[in-house]
Amino acid sequence: MSALLRLYSAGTAVSCEPVDLGLLNRAYRLCTTRGHYFLKHHSDPDTADPESIERRHRATERLAGLGVPVALPLAQRDGRTVAVVGGHAYALHPWIDGGHRHGGQLTRSESARLGALLGAVHACLERVMPPKGRTRPATSPHPVESPDPADTFALIDDLLDRVGRHRPGDAFDTLARQRLLERRALLEQHLGRRPPRGGAVGWVHGDFHPFNLLYKENAPAAIVDWDRLGVQPRAEEAVRAAAIFFLRAAGALDLPKVRAYARAYRRASRATPSELAAAVHRVWWERLNDFWMLRWHYERGDTRADCQFPAASALVAWWTRAYEAVCEAFTE
Numbered sequence: 001m002s003a004l005l006r007l008y009s010a011g012t013a014v015s016c017e018p019v020d021l022g023l024l025n026r027a028y029r030l031c032t033t034r035g036h037y038f039l040k041h042h043s044d045p046d047t048a049d050p051e052s053i054e055r056r057h058r059a060t061e062r063l064a065g066l067g068v069p070v071a072l073p074l075a076q077r078d079g080r081t082v083a084v085v086g087g088h089a090y091a092l093h094p095w096i097d098g099g100h101r102h103g104g105q106l107t108r109s110e111s112a113r114l115g116a117l118l119g120a121v122h123a124c125l126e127r128v129m130p131p132k133g134r135t136r137p138a139t140s141p142h143p144v145e146s147p148d149p150a151d152t153f154a155l156i157d158d159l160l161d162r163v164g165r166h167r168p169g170d171a172f173d174t175l176a177r178q179r180l181l182e183r184r185a186l187l188e189q190h191l192g193r194r195p196p197r198g199g200a201v202g203w204v205h206g207d208f209h210p211f212n213l214l215y216k217e218n219a220p221a222a223i224v225d226w227d228r229l230g231v232q233p234r235a236e237e238a239v240r241a242a243a244i245f246f247l248r249a250a251g252a253l254d255l256p257k258v259r260a261y262a263r264a265y266r267r268a269s270r271a272t273p274s275e276l277a278a279a280v281h282r283v284w285w286e287r288l289n290d291f292w293m294l295r296w297h298y299e300r301g302d303t304r305a306d307c308q309f310p311a312a313s314a315l316v317a318w319w320t321r322a323y324e325a326v327c328e329a330f331t332e
Helices: 002-008 050-065 108-128 149-165 171-189 234-245 255-269 273-288 292-300 306-321 323-331
Strands: 013-019 026-032 035-042 083-085 088-094 201-204 213-216 219-223 230-233
Touching: 002 083, 002 088, 050 088, 050 108, 108 201, 108 219, 108 234, 108 255, 149 171, 149 292, 171 273, 171 292, 171 306, 201 234, 230 234, 234 255, 234 273, 234 323, 255 273, 255 323, 273 306, 273 323, 292 306, 306 323
Parallel strands: none
Antiparallel strands: 013 026, 026 035, 035 088, 083 088, 201 230, 213 219
């Protein structure tokens, strides 16, 4: 820690407390003799290359120049913003006193403000990033190619086998089995609705959700965690974000808030209703074929996402039943 702080001329450590909201990287609230900081340990192997982190930092600096709220990295004495200590990559940011807000805590007007913010992010990224043709579309975490149901059926069978062999059985196993069987039936029913490859792509944040947006006095103060910055079908990010922000505990979306959010997003990003409709379809299909939470639980023995599974898994069945209403909320 001392060697790291010397690189930033950030004083001497007084306290260091883990911030436990992230699933991939490690982060800490660091208090030193010179102030309070957010220390990020870039431990995700997919995004921890120091040169790539530096490029993302420069992108956020350009976004800040256009008024996008970001938590800018601090520079070392040599101007670099990434410190490599003991073979590990770190970045230091000012600590922002704020909190996270889920869609249930937002009014409709605040939901519209959220949509406008994401739309502004996409519009500003188009101004500050290289032309899309010079950058290969990203393949992770959301590929342009839609999931193949043949692969999903094989995965469902494998997960059902793992659930059946898990001892001792518990309530999570019971729900997992129920959702896997339900999902297989839904997929069989909608096999002919696999969407084509993604349409118009653009620069996106890549992981826009409540834990990556800090609020201060009910206003967005900083968008954080730009590790997934890349080129993707941009309207899909808007749909994915809404499916996280506005997901109710029972597994339904708050469609009045989604409608306000989507209208503001379309205005700010100039995305068309047809672009949003295609994105709704592709994200619905993605969710229908997605089992990352169960894979973490049964393949990795990682239970950190278990608390999200009941609502997220219920959403798929609800979205399938309410498909037309969800499309209207994003496009009207």
